[in-house]
Amino acid sequence: MDDGPMRQETMKPMAFFWGKNMEMLFAGWPHNNLGMYVLALFFVLFLALAVEILSVSPALKPGMSPTVAGITHAGAHALRMSLAYLVMLSVMSYNAGIFLVTIAGHALGFFLIKRRLAVRAQAMAHEGHIPSNTLSPKV
Structure with a gap:
């Protein structure tokens, strides 16, 4: 069955490859443009970083109603999952550069x-809120 001249068959890679000649998330992006490929790398790095940062539950203000608290948590979770799926789809491009910046973004x-939690725990220990012996990592 012929779909006419508008249809072009594109082969999706089934193994990791290096290079800027790829498509990710949107048709024609970043394609063969080096600048757009570098932008795609930074975009995926930012997405992975955001997924990790959003993994911490949002702080709730004292006196906040349970409904508002639930909506806040649900909204943060929905945003985190949306970004996580975009990261997953980006990695499914099988581009090794995209894969490496994804890992770097999650690690960062x-x-x-x-680090932020450790700094906060140290500050609380210095103020006498928690014992300092609870700050040592357990192996």
Whole structure:
């Protein structure tokens, strides 16, 4: 069955490959443009970083109603899952560069969150809110 001149068959790779000649998320992007490929790398890095940062539940204000709290948590979860699926679809392009920046984005986001939590725990320990011996990592 012929779909006419508008249809073009494109072969999707089934193994990782290196190079800027690819499509990711949208037809024709980043295609063969080096600048757009670099932008795609930064975009995926940012998405993976955002997924990790959003993995921490949003802070709820005292006195917030349970309904508003539930909507806030559900909204943050929906946003995190949407971004996570975009990251997954990006990795499914099988481009090795995209895969590496995805891992780097997740690692950087995880590091930033853990560092922030450690700094906050140290500050609380210095103020006398928690014992300092609970700050040592358990192996």
